[in-house]
Amino acid sequence: MLQDHHGRRFHYLRLSITDVCNFKCNYCLPDGYQCDSEREFLTLPEMQALTKAFAGLGTSKIRITGGEPSLRKDLADVIAMAKNTQGIEQVALTTNGFRLEKDIEKWRDAGLDSLNVSIDSLDSKAFATITGHEKLQSILRGLDKALALGVAVKVNSVLMQHFTASELTRFQAWLKDKPVTLRFIELMQTGDNITFFKQQHLSGEPIKKTLIEQGWARVIRDKAAGPAQEFQHPDYAGRIGLIMPYSKDFCSSCNRLRVSALGKLHLCLFAEQGLDLREYLRCNDVQGLQLQLQKLLGQKEATHWLHEGYTGATTHLAMLGG
Ligand code: SAM
Ligand code: SF4
Numbered sequence: 001m002l003q004d005h006h007g008r009r010f011h012y013l014r015l016s017i018t019d020v021c022n023f024k025c026n027y028c029l030p031d032g033y034q035c036d037s038e039r040e041f042l043t044l045p046e047m048q049a050l051t052k053a054f055a056g057l058g059t060s061k062i063r064i065t066g067g068e069p070s071l072r073k074d075l076a077d078v079i080a081m082a083k084n085t086q087g088i089e090q091v092a093l094t095t096n097g098f099r100l101e102k103d104i105e106k107w108r109d110a111g112l113d114s115l116n117v118s119i120d121s122l123d124s125k126a127f128a129t130i131t132g133h134e135k136l137q138s139i140l141r142g143l144d145k146a147l148a149l150g151v152a153v154k155v156n157s158v159l160m161q162h163f164t165a166s167e168l169t170r171f172q173a174w175l176k177d178k179p180v181t182l183r184f185i186e187l188m189q190t191g192d193n194i195t196f197f198k199q200q201h202l203s204g205e206p207i208k209k210t211l212i213e214q215g216w217a218r219v220i221r222d223k224a225a226g227p228a229q230e231f232q233h234p235d236y237a238g239r240i241g242l243i244m245p246y247s248k249d250f251c252s253s254c255n256r257l258r259v260s261a262l263g264k265l266h267l268c269l270f271a272e273q274g275l276d277l278r279e280y281l282r283c284n285d286v287q288g289l290q291l292q293l294q295k296l297l298g299q300k301e302a303t304h305w306l307h308e309g310y311t312g313a314t315t316h317l318a319m320l321g322g
Contacts, residue, residue: 001057002054002293004297004298005298006300006302008254008255008300009058010058010255010256010297011058011060011061012060012061012062012063013061013062013257013258014062014257014259014321015047015051015062015063015082015258015259015321016065016067016259016319016320016321017041017064017069017072018041018067018068018261019066019260019261019319019320020035020067021033021066021067021068021096022068022098023096023131023133025096025118025120025132026130027130027193027196027197029318030193039261041072041261041262042262042263044074046263046282047081047082047281048081048085049284049285049286049289050263050277050281051081051082051088052085053286053289053290053293054257055085055086056286058087059088060087060088061090061092062088062090062091062092063092063116063321064093065320065322066094066095066261067318068096068098069094070096070099075093075103075107076109077110079091079093079107079110079112080110080111083113084111091111091112091113091114092112092114092115092116093107093112093115094115094321095115095117096117096131097117097135097138097142098139100115100117100138100139100143100146101138101141101142101145104142104145107151108146108150108151113151114153114154115152115154116153116154117139117143117146117153117154117156118157118158119140119157120157121136121162122136122167123170124136126162143155143180147178147179147180153181154180155181156185156322157182157183157185158184158185158187159185159207160200160202161202165210168207171240174238175237175240176236176237176238177237178237179238181230181238182240182241183228183240183241183242184207184240184241185243186202186203186204186242186243186245187201188269188306188311189309190317191313191314191315193316204243204244205244207242208229208231211240212231214233216231216232216233216240217231217233218230219231219239225253225255226253226256227245227251227254229241229242230242245306246306251303251304254268257297258321263276263278264277265293266320267297267301268301268312269314269317269320270310271313273313277289277292280292
C-alpha cells in the first residue's frame with residue numbers, strides 16, 4: 001500500500017492522458033488550448049506499466065482525465081486496459097461531455113464504471129459563455145444515456161460569482177429526479193488565472209449553510225472517500241457535494257496521486273514539479289517503478305500552499321486533470 005509520512009493512504013490514481021482540450025473554460029483555458037512544443041503523450045503500453053505498478057501497490061481506482069480525454073482516439077482502449085488490470089476495481093472518467101452522447105456506450109462496453117461530467121451552469125447561454133461551446137443540451141442527453149446504461153454519474157460545477165440563488169434553485173430542481181451527485185467546486189487559483197480568481201472566487205460555505213437550512217443532511221462517508229462533503233435530502237434523487245480546497249483540513253483526507261500525460265508524478269495538484277517516471281514506463285520496468293514510487297511518496301507534503309497564493313508548477317488544471 002502506498003502511504004505517506006502523514007499517515008495518508010493512496011488507493012486512487014488520476015491519470016491524465018492528454019493535456020489538449022477543445023473547450024475554452026474561462027477559469028481554465030480562456031484562450032483555448034495553446035500548443036507550445038512537440039510532446040509525446042503516454043502510449044497505451046506505458047499506461048499499462050504504470051497501472052500495473054500502482055495496482056500492485058494497492059491502487060484500486062483509476063480516474064482517466066485530461067485536458068479532454070475523449071479527444072484521444074484510443075480512450076476506449078485505455079478504459080479497457082485499466083479495467084483488465086488485476087487489482088483495479090473502479091475505472092472512472094472526467095470529461096467535458098463533448099463526445100458523451102456519441103461514445104458513452106463504447107466507453108461503458110470497455111468497462112467504464114463511473115463518469116464525472118463538468119457542467120458549470122444549466123443555463124444554455126451561461127454554459128456557452130463559460131465554455132465557448134453551445135453543447136449543454138447534447139451533454140445532458142449524453143448524461144441521461146449514461147444513467148440508462150448503469151454508469152454512475154457525478155457532475156462537477158465550478159463556483160464563480162455568476163452563481164446566484166437562482167442557479168442553485170435550477171440545479172436543485174434538476175436533481176429532484178436525477179440520481180446524480182452534483183459537486184460544487186470552489187474555484188482554485190492557478191498560475192494563469194490569478195486576476196480571474198481574485199474577481200470570481202466564491203466560497204462554498206454559504207451554499208452549505210443554505211443546504212442545511214433547507215433540510216439537506218450530511219452524508220457520513222468513509223474516511224477513504226476523499227475531501228468532498230456530501231449532502232442528501234429525502235425529496236431529491238440526487239445529492240449535492242461541496243469541494244472546498246481552501247477549507248481547514250482539506251488535505252488531511254487526500255487519497256489520490258496524479259500522473260500527467262507526459263508521465264510525471266504529481267504528489268499534489270499544486271506540487272512544485274512533476275517527478276519523471278518515463279524511464280520506467282518506456283522499458284516496462286514495473287518493479288523499478290514501484291520502488292521509485294514508494295521513495296518519491298516520502299516527499300509528499302502535508303498540505304498545499306494555496307492559501308498563501310502558491311500554486312506550484314500548475315499553470316492551469318488542463319495540465320493535470322483536476
Ligand atoms: N476536460 C475535462 C473536464 O472539464 O471535465 C477534464 C479536465 S478538467 C481540468 C477537470 C475538472 O477540473 C473540471 O471539472 C473543471 O471544471 C475543473 N477545474 C478546472 N480548472 C479549475 C479551477 N481553476 N478551479 C477549480 N476547478 C477547476
Ligand atoms: Fe478543457 Fe476541462 Fe479545462 Fe474546460 S475545465 S478548458 S473542458 S480541461
